Amino acid sequence: xxxxxxxxxxxxxxxxxxxxxxxxxxxxxxxxxxxxxxxxxxxxxxxxxxxxxxxxxxxxxxxxxxxxxxxxxxxxxxxxxxxxxxxxxxxxxxxxxxxxxxxxxxxxxxxxxxxxxxxxxxxxxxxxxxxxxxxxxxxxxxxxxxxxxxxxxxxxxxxxxxxxxxxxxxxxxxxxxxxxxxxxxxxxxxxxxxxxxxxxxxxxxxxxxxxxxxxxxxxxxxxxxxxxxxxxxxxxxxxxxxxxxxxxxxxxxxxxxxxxxxxxxxxxxxxxxxxxxxxxxxxxxxxxxxxxxxxxxxxxxxxxxxxxxxxxxxxxxxxxxxxxxxxxxxxxxxxxxxxxxxxxxxxxxxxxxxxxxxxxxxxxxxxxxxxxxxxxxxxxxxxxxxxxxxxxxxxxxxxxxxxxxxxxxxxxxxxxxxxxxxxxxxxxxxxxxxxxxxxxxxxxxxxxxxxxxxxxxxxxxxxxxxxxxxxxxxxxxxxxxxxxxxxxxxxx
Amino acid sequence: xxxxxxxxxxxxxxxxxxxxxxxxxxxxxxxxxxxxxxxxxxxxxxxxxxxxxxxxxxxxxxxxxxxxxxxxxxxxxxxxxxxxxxxxxxxxxxxxxxxxxxxxxxxxxxxxxxxxxxxxxxxxxxxxxxxxxxxxxxxxxxxxxxxxxxxxxxxxxxxxxxxxxxxxxxxxxxxxxxxxxxxxxxxxxxxxxxxxxxxxxxxxxxxxxxxxxxxxxxxxxxxxxxxxxxxxxxxxxxxxxxxxxxxxxxxxxxxxxxxxxxxxxxxxxxxxxxxxxxxxxxxxxxxxxxxxxxxxxxxxxxxxxxxxxxxxxxxxxxxxxxxxxxxxxxxxxxxxxxxxxxxxxxxxxxxxxxxxxxxxxxxxxxxxxxxxxxxxxxxxxxxxxxxxxxxxxxxxxxxxxxxxxxxxxxxxxxxxxxxx
Numbered sequence: 001x002x003x004x005x006x007x008x009x010x011x012x013x014x015x016x017x018x019x020x021x022x023x024x025x026x027x028x029x030x031x032x033x034x035x036x037x038x039x040x041x042x043x044x045x046x047x048x049x050x051x052x053x054x055x056x057x058x059x060x061x062x063x064x065x066x067x068x069x070x071x072x073x074x075x076x077x078x079x080x081x082x083x084x085x086x087x088x089x090x091x092x093x094x095x096x097x098x099x100x101x102x103x104x105x106x107x108x109x110x111x112x113x114x115x116x117x118x119x120x121x122x123x124x125x126x127x128x129x130x131x132x133x134x135x136x137x138x139x140x141x142x143x144x145x146x147x148x149x150x151x152x153x154x155x156x157x158x159x160x161x162x163x164x165x166x167x168x169x170x171x172x173x174x175x176x177x178x179x180x181x182x183x184x185x186x187x188x189x190x191x192x193x194x195x196x197x198x199x200x201x202x203x204x205x206x207x208x209x210x211x212x213x214x215x216x217x218x219x220x221x222x223x224x225x226x227x228x229x230x231x232x233x234x235x236x237x238x239x240x241x242x243x244x245x246x247x248x249x250x251x252x253x254x255x256x257x258x259x260x261x262x263x264x265x266x267x268x269x270x271x272x273x274x275x276x277x278x279x280x281x282x283x284x285x286x287x288x289x290x291x292x293x294x295x296x297x298x299x300x301x302x303x304x305x306x307x308x309x310x311x312x313x314x315x316x317x318x319x320x321x322x323x324x325x326x327x328x329x330x331x332x333x334x335x336x337x338x339x340x341x342x343x344x345x346x347x348x349x350x351x352x353x354x355x356x357x358x359x360x361x362x363x364x365x366x367x368x369x370x371x372x373x374x375x376x377x378x379x380x381x382x383x384x385x386x387x388x389x390x391x392x393x394x395x396x397x398x399x400x401x402x403x404x405x406x407x408x409x410x411x412x413x414x415x416x417x418x419x420x421x422x423x424x425x426x427x428x429x430x431x432x433x434x435x436x437x438x439x440x441x442x443x444x445x446x447x448x449x450x451x452x453x454x455x456x457x458x459x460x461x462x463x464x465x466x467x468x469x470x471x472x473x474x475x476x477x478x479x480x481x482x483x484x485x486x487x488x489x490x491x492x
Numbered sequence: 493x494x495x496x497x498x499x500x501x502x503x504x505x506x507x508x509x510x511x512x513x514x515x516x517x518x519x520x521x522x523x524x525x526x527x528x529x530x531x532x533x534x535x536x537x538x539x540x541x542x543x544x545x546x547x548x549x550x551x552x553x554x555x556x557x558x559x560x561x562x563x564x565x566x567x568x569x570x571x572x573x574x575x576x577x578x579x580x581x582x583x584x585x586x587x588x589x590x591x592x593x594x595x596x597x598x599x600x601x602x603x604x605x606x607x608x609x610x611x612x613x614x615x616x617x618x619x620x621x622x623x624x625x626x627x628x629x630x631x632x633x634x635x636x637x638x639x640x641x642x643x644x645x646x647x648x649x650x651x652x653x654x655x656x657x658x659x660x661x662x663x664x665x666x667x668x669x670x671x672x673x674x675x676x677x678x679x680x681x682x683x684x685x686x687x688x689x690x691x692x693x694x695x696x697x698x699x700x701x702x703x704x705x706x707x708x709x710x711x712x713x714x715x716x717x718x719x720x721x722x723x724x725x726x727x728x729x730x731x732x733x734x735x736x737x738x739x740x741x742x743x744x745x746x747x748x749x750x751x752x753x754x755x756x757x758x759x760x761x762x763x764x765x766x767x768x769x770x771x772x773x774x775x776x777x778x779x780x781x782x783x784x785x786x787x788x789x790x791x792x793x794x795x796x797x798x799x800x801x802x803x804x805x806x807x808x809x810x811x812x813x814x815x816x817x818x819x820x821x822x823x824x825x826x827x828x829x830x831x832x833x834x835x836x837x838x839x840x841x842x843x844x845x846x847x848x849x850x851x852x853x854x855x856x857x858x859x860x861x862x863x864x865x866x867x868x869x870x871x872x873x874x875x876x877x878x879x880x881x882x883x884x885x886x887x888x889x890x891x892x893x894x895x896x897x898x899x900x901x902x903x904x905x906x907x908x909x910x911x912x
Contacts, residue, residue: 106812106836107723150668163672164643173889181886184812184861185836190884191909192684192893196642196675200668217725240584246607246696286726289761345664347585377666378585414667421669432662432669440650440658440897441671447892459670 001044001067001087009065013047013089016057021048021095032072032090037080038340038394039423043070043090050095052112052170052178052209059207060176062089068456069174071203073114073142078341079422081149081202085457091207093144099123100210108167108184109215113144113208117151120213129215132159135418136326147208150200152418154251154325155282157376159216161418163199168212171198171205174449184212197444202420203455205448219284222250223294224318227279227301228272228308232256232359232371235277236351238304239375242281243348245300247293252376253280253325256355258335259370259383266331269324270317272308279306279375280325328372329383336368336385340397344408345417348378357407358382365400379417380408406431421459430461503540504568515569517549518562518871522569529574530591531649531657531688538686538902539655541568545900549907550682552593552624555616555799558868559628560681561879564906570686572623578602579689580663586694587646587663592623592687608694611638615799623687629679632795633730633755636722636834645674647691650684653898657688665693676893683908684897698729698757702767703790705782706774707748711735711820714752717777718833719813721754724773726766727834730755732794737828738841742794743787752779752833755791797830798839803870805847809838809854811862822853844873855881883910 001009006024013022023029024045034040044067049055062069068088075082084090093114101110104127111120117138121130134153135141141151147169152161159165168182171194182195198205229235232254239252255263255278260271271278279301283293298309312318332339346354355371358380362369370383384400386393405415409431415421421429429438442460446452504524512521524546528534541548547565551557552572572593581588583606590599596610596617603609613632614625624630626648631640638644647661650673660673677687708714711733718731734742734751744751752774756766771781798806809819813836820838823829827850828841842850847869854864866879883890887910894901894912906912 104723105814108812150672152666152668156666160639160643161666161668163675164639171886179886179889181884185810185863190863191880191887191890191912192680193642193675193678194886194889196672196678199675200672217723217727220725243586243696244584246699248696285759286762286765289759289765292761293759345662345666347582347587347664349582349584374666378664379666412662413664414662414669416669417664417666418668425669429669433659436656437658437660437670440652440656441660441673443896444671444673444676444893447889447896 005065006044009061009067010045012061013045013058016054016061017047017049021050022046032092033083035072035075035077035080035082037078037083037422037424039080039083039085041083041085042087043084044087045089047089047091048095049091052172055091055207055209056172056176056178058089058091059172059174063174063176063451063453066451066453068453070455071144071148071207073145074116074137074140076137076141076145077149077420077422078343079416079419079424081420081422081458083423085423093142096209102127103184104129104215106184107215109213111143111211111213113142113147113211115143117141117143117146124215125218128218130218131213132156132165132216133162136329143211143213144208147199147211148201148203149418149420152374152379154253154374157252157374158248158250163196165214166195166199166211167214169195169198169208170210171207172209173206174451174453178209182212200420202422202459204445204459206454221287221290222282222284222318223290224312224321225281225294225297225301226271226310226321227281227306228275229277229279229306231276232355233352234305235279236355236375238279238301238306239351240349241304242297242300245296247283247297247300249281249297249376250284251280251282252374254278254371254373254375255280255325255328256371258368259328259372262331262335262370263324263328265334267324267327269320271324280321325372332370332383332385336387338388339383339385340401341381341383342401342404343416343419344380344382344405344413346378346380346408346411346413350411350413351375351378354380354407354411358404361400361403365396367397367400374417377417378413402428423458426459427461429459502544502546502567503537515551517557517566518874520563520566522549522566524568525571526568527571527574531575531651534575534686534688535651535655535657537570538651538653541902542653542655542900545902547905548902549904550627550686552621552627553595553616553619555620556624556628556630560907561911562871562874562906563904572621575688583608587665587691588694589647589663589689589691590622591689592621594622596620596622596625603694604697607697609697610644610692610694612641612644613795615796622690626678626687626690627680627682633732633791633832636731636832637727637729642675642678644692645678645690646693648674648677648687649689650677651686651688653900653902661691663691681904681908683894683904683912685903700758700760700763702756702763703786704754704756704767704770705744705786706752706754706779707746707782708750708752708779709748711750712817713777713779714750715816715820715831715833717774717779718752719816720773720777721770722813722834724769726762726769728754728766728770729757730791731832731834733831733833734794735829738797738830741797742790744790753790753794794830798867800868805842805844805869805873806867807840807842807847807850807854807864808867809840809858809862809864811836811838811858815858815862818857819854822857824850839867844870847873848877851877880909
């Protein structure tokens, strides 16, 4: 952007949000160039609006000036969803973090996009309710971002992902309008389901400024089991056996040997270091029932080759088991300076052969690959370990990622289960969709955003979405810092 | 002389007057019939209609044909009856892929053989098709517990007027690749494309099922008990509040005025606990739990009640749970009612003469957080009614979506919200 244009735009934006909430200082905007993916790009201006009306005005001003807009909240996107590859304005929701209403009578809550996922469930707990989707980053990621990516989490196996829990949205559209779609009532019968269409559109249709979500009564009891297997194949077959047994677990997670070692080094969750694979299983329900289901599940686990089944005896033990799983990605810093994570999905029954193929890729290329994933719904998270400072490694890892996503697609699966296409997988989307499929989606996109200003460069392949920026080399220094901290920077 | 002149005659097979009557929509008759063999064939057929252009009404089982406005034009009946195959089904994955013309009953039978089911029960599964269920967003009585059609569809193939067959979603239960166009077509009444194939996730059948019948003297405590149960863990699989007339149609005669009927499902222990909880809530609300047997067809009849074959008017109010009582407050004496208090849904059979005034009253009471529509009505009554109510705030986008996907306005013109 020309200096003069930028100054004029900044002045107009400051007129809406105030001087301190819109800035273009190159030093200050640097903070907004990245998310949890390896890609980076500097925005021209960052705006921190305080209200929905301000968001709408900001969007209108940008649209009138033909300036790209990227919505960004916690920026925990692993797919580059919030990296402003076409520069322009980044809108961030740090100030719009209010829970507007808890309406237990109607089983709804109304929130602003910047509300942290876990903060909502914590606020609901005294009322006896919770918000179901629980991405592993739930301590940082926001409901607005969850709406953008249609976020999942371990407990979506039984209860569904974000879109199943959102009943209405207020949207700031590129036209400058603020429009409510859906709302508090249970069913959608007011024309097309724009709420459902918008969830998971990754910021390419507009910006959600208010969100109506379903809330659900807390289950009285939860029972968490850890089952230890000699290898991932036996554990994968056990997943199918559990599903076939008629038990509906709330979560089934798997960790392989390498991940277990990393997790144990970082958080001492109590996973056995000599295990080839560990399944983490959870059922919820009424007292009596969960014990019964726990026993049945333990039996199926043993019959399907588990050498040990351990049941969490109390909430502390349960939390310890989950802490290991939810901190798995951060723990990878113990094994490797860098890692690259994928989000492929395969039909549950294809897990054994898919994992075997991934192991073969690892053996062939010499790169270690860990697997920590949502086994119950076939959502894989292979992590390729590498060292970005070693020449050629990052490029090699991208090729491995591409190969893994292709084999997931070929197995009848998908290239993303919960992270989104973002910037990262916009070419891989061709593995699951034809030109015709993408053409229809692009037509729908243009209805909302005819000028292509909303989070440009995302979701669609470069040649479908004209003028996308080429991938830049990763920011090694930042990636290294996050990994060595071994803290909670990276989740999945 | 362009292409249009070349294909000026209507596409499809010419049909007899008798056949035309079979494919009537309200008072309109088509002159042609198309029966595509599969998804690709449907896309090719639709392209011919678009080039003419010929107005198309897509047909499944026809159980929801009285929903929506009277079409502005109607040239071709586009029937999916030949597209009725189960294409893929892997029980261990809990997923399947079917052609849109498959009968719900046939799908459920295939799933039942593996101890599984699709927990969606739209009216008349022996005639309703999968595609019709999606297009009409037809849901049964289980919506508060199991969600609606949108929660079980994981992939879709749509034939568009452009002649393209395009897919969205996929075959796996968790998938965020690309736009969720399933949501766009569910409930769109076939105005954006013809649903050709559908991928579902399915579930294991519950271990145990039980029914509770609770008599009440007035409607208010019955509704209260029903909504109260929805807010608690162990929500019933179905909860309906019926008046005497509706109850009778479901095979039960009663000397009490109002009934709360609950269907409990799940593991044996869960159903036991749910029964205890429900009994407690019912007693607290001043009701009792009736002993005795429930007729075997009770839940099927309750499911079909809102889509009667007879030429009746059914008005449907969808409101927040807290607004149900107010809806009951303005129902006329001579109406019949079946409500789903846990889902915020009230179905009312009203006399043709009072339909317009009932609609107006319910819309006033329902307010801007609710919606009141005509679920079914004879053609003659419908012409005097605003069947969808005022278009919602996002309507300009909806119209633009229609324009983008069906630019020549050939799909079900005039039947949808706001005259789309």
